[in-house]
Amino acid sequence: MRSALTALCACLIGLMLAGSAHSHALEPGYLEIIPAENDQWQVTWRKPQVSGKAMEIDAVLPAGCAPRRGGTPRFDGRAYVSGWITVCETPIWEGDIFIEKLQSTATDVLVRFVSEPGAPATTLRLTPDAPSARLPAAQTSWSVLTSYIALGVDHILAGIDHLLFVFALLLLVPDRRNLIWAITAFTVSHSMTLALATTGWISLPMPPVEAVIALSIAFLAVEVVTKNANRKTMMQRSPWLVAFAFGLLHGLGFASALQDIGLPHSEIPLALLAFNIGIETGQLMFVACLLIVAFILGKTGATRAISETKVGGVGLTVAGYAIGSVAAFWTVERTVAFFG
Incomplete structure (x- = not known):
């Protein structure tokens, strides 16, 4: 399964670079x-x-x-x-x-x-x-619910940086139980900051937040490339803790998009819940599609050429460098925009 994911990563990175150098598609x-x-x-x-x-x-x-x-x-x-x-x-x-x-x-x-x-x-x-x-x-409450769920799904599926972070988690955490805990921690943390930022309890300037989000992806890319069975990093020991910490930042990114869209004043809790449900739905759709495609590739033998013989094999290294290159570009781009 891991070799199939690395092959799929190469395709995804190519599509990202061919389509756009920016981390987000158009906001609504x-x-x-x-x-x-x-x-x-x-x-x-x-x-x-x-x-x-x-x-x-x-x-x-x-x-x-x-x-x-x-x-x-x-x-x-x-x-x-x-x-x-x-x-x-x-x-x-x-x-x-x-x-x-x-x-x-x-x-x-x-x-x-x-x-x-x-x-x-x-x-x-x-x-x-x-x-x-x-x-x-x-x-009607139903119109708020359906509209904001759809907006949440659209936003996460258009947010390539958030999806790339989740993809790197899949590469780094092969154990199913630890992966579930890591994704759950990421979900809980970004839901917290999404709610707090949208309702005005916390406020941070978005340019540096977006730059640090790109750095979080670069951090995972380094972990992918340097992963060593004999040296346990914090990511390997407690992937859920790292995912939770970075999820706080990603939640601020989600909140920025929701603040731009606006919330119906009489239905703020419902709209906030619906938008978050949409984000989680889109995230699960992305993970499910990756696992299904990886399973199919693995069954057909399409990834045999890059199959790993040890931890940190060629396929995983290529995937790590690909993710890291895109994340580094975003970091520089967002930092320059912040200071410019």
Whole structure:
């Protein structure tokens, strides 16, 4: 199984480098519509950046509203933001909102809508397959649950750095029991900091946190390369403890994405729980896919050429250097961005 995982690692690293040098795919877009006065509505529209400029999608309000689009967005350090006041001659929930050109992308848009002052927010999720929707006049807990679970799954599967950390754990901890404990510790710790950071109990600047997350992957890569049966490191003695410590940092990264998306004020606990469930679901999907593919490769003999004859064999070393190279690049990139 280990040799199959190392072969799979080479394929994954190649795809990562071929697709993008960045650790995250696009964050979702965010559209907020809240009542102002009379028939006026305050609209806030955030769209991701692509190669240093705003993604070519646009929020379009129902036909009875004017203006239906915002002005030129400004960059706030993470996304391009525009805001405007619109006046609707007919109730805004009687028409459809539409995200123009969303169907030609691979990102989603979260919509937060408040029908009247003091009313609970409604949360919708628009996708490339369903780029338009009618705003409901009332919030449902079910819509919050499904939307934020889907956003959690999307975020973890798009977060290559988090997945690479989990992948390195699989290579380092062959014992099934210890692996379960390590992944459980990682889950518990990042769930803690995700909740604390999202609710405002802790706050750290994200650029250094993202740089240290990359360093955590580099640390595991060094462990993969230098692993020695005769010398027990902390990672080998207590993998769950190391996974727990680094999970605290990864939770801050998850929280940053959730803070950008926003939480419905009346359903914060439910949205937070749903987002975390989505993250764990995506993480388990990733691990299950790796193990299934590794099992198939092992059965077909496709990895015989790199099978290990001792701890620290050629296949594992190549995998460690591949992971470490990507992690080192991310560390330098994020450190330069922080000081720049």
